[in-house]
Amino acid sequence: MLHVKNLTASIGDAKILKGLDLEVGAGEVHAIMGPNGSGKSTFAHALAGREGYEIGGTVALDGADLLEMEPEDRAAAGLFMGFQYPVEIPGVNNMYFLRTALNSVRRARGDDEISARDFLTVANEAMELVEMKQGFLNRSVNAGFSGGEKKRNEILQMAVMQPRLAVLDETDSGLDIDALRVVANGVNSLRGPERSMIVITHYQRLLEYIKPDVVHVLVDGRIVESGDHTLALHLEDHGYAGFTNHDLDDALLSGAPT
């Protein structure tokens, strides 16, 4: 599904990703955890195609070279990124935006545009999923939304777009416990054998709701450790301190619950 090999990203002289390797199989959920400044968000934006980075290495999604594509083509190839800070777009209606997005991707794939009636069905199902009221779609995209509403809107978009790979960048940040539950429920119900997810988070809390198949620790631009969900629990107890030097040994993990 997704193969990331020796991915590097830098801005000017600052090297942020220093050779990141990652394999995500179909239907798998991977969590990427790491301290502030380790490159978590840069990794997400490198996948999504933000301008301004110098990028090296390879990223293949279903065999297609993502790094060669514009952001909109990556979306058409099946990538969806949930933003840590969803952008407010005053004056652009949320419903219109969703429909434009969905139809853009459908056109790029050579499919017909969705009819107004079918779209309404899709949108209503997605709204139910994130427990949003009808008026939500008539507002401007994210404009004046609370932190929780913005994150729910991201999951709503994901539900409408039905991506092959979802990268969720700190989707839990700024959420109270109720919003976290709603967002996690939304994510869990979108799990499926044909859809993979990368959940980027600073805290273990989200992973109590979204059980990952694999947990990776990202430190200083590299993945320094991978394991099952118990790795997250270890981080919860011990923090990232033990990972900040790269020569990690097994003794360090001896305290991790199994």
Place this chain on the structure above:
Amino acid sequence: MSVDLLPTRTAALEQMQSLELPTKQDEAWRYAPHKPLGELAFGPTAALAALPSDVEDQIPDTPGPRVVIVNGVFDPTQSRLESLPDGLQVHSLADASDEAVADLLQRTYDAPEDGFSIINRAYGTGGALVLVEGQLDEAIHIVDVIVPERAQSASASRVLIEMAAASSATVIETRLGSRDLVGGCNVRTEISMAPDASLEHIVLQDLPSTQIHLGRVDVVQSAGSHFRARLFNLGADYGRVAYHVYLAGEGARADLSGLYFGFGQQTLDQQITVVHAAENCTSSQSYRGVLDDESTGVWNGGVDVRPGADGTDSVQSNDNLVLSRKAEVNTMPRLEILADEVSCQHGATVGELDEEALYYLRTRGVRQAEARQLLINGFADQVMDDLQDDVLRTWITERLGHDHA
């Protein structure tokens, strides 16, 4: 034939002898193209047998009463004035012969006359007189068309709107033109509002890019009246609209808003002054500009609070989106306060397209060109937020969409 026009015209024609056109030194005319303005030839014009089809197709198809003025002359064949509702009278200015009309035509204003408003009084013998006494549902549409007979031909016309006490109406003034000839129009609108009258006044300026539009709107408001102005300044090589709103009666309210959207080498110029001359009046100015290519936007918005106008509440905002390095915007909020207990806020912004928003849209699969358009329309459409008239809304949306197609 009306004799009543003569005194005004005579006075104006006398002034024409020593007429001085505005220069770059006049702040309100600083960005005007003075050479082509000086070359405009105003004068009587012949009526056209029929409207050019390109103009006909452009006119927003509103259902209600319609006045068509072509090259400064009222055109009864294009106008639609049969079966007007109760409480509404519409006359061709040239045919209006009431004593009262003579007074209206000679009304003087707090705002000074300038070279082009004097030209308007001298040559603007045609136009429309709208008398509103009732509460009208359907918008009254006044279409002013310029079809230059030769290069530099320019027309002058006048629109007078008299709102009786507690009356209410919507008036749309559409300004259009035809032909790739240099030319222009000089349209003066004079609005008088009796106590508690309410008027929504929309100006839709979309002349061809070879032409010049000089618009001036003078408004005098009595106590408790409510004036809503909405400007869509889209066309012309130089598209100018000046508002002078005089709040004369206690508790009067004026809300002015507008959108200017420039392409090519257009200059779109809005000159606004609201005078608070009575207690407890409220005014707002809210304008948005989008400037592409090598276009120039000018927003000069003033609030003048006169002595004794205590309890004044005014807000001004001007937000601009600049889409090209060669486009420019000049925004000048002005405040002069000579009263007490006054609240006056103003703010102006000039920005580029939000790169982060563009990226966000693109990650959702929206192609770059479409994402740009979505953001531009999102910015511009906010001027239409509470626009009730669906015909106009559709017209403007399509007009703005077409240019980017």
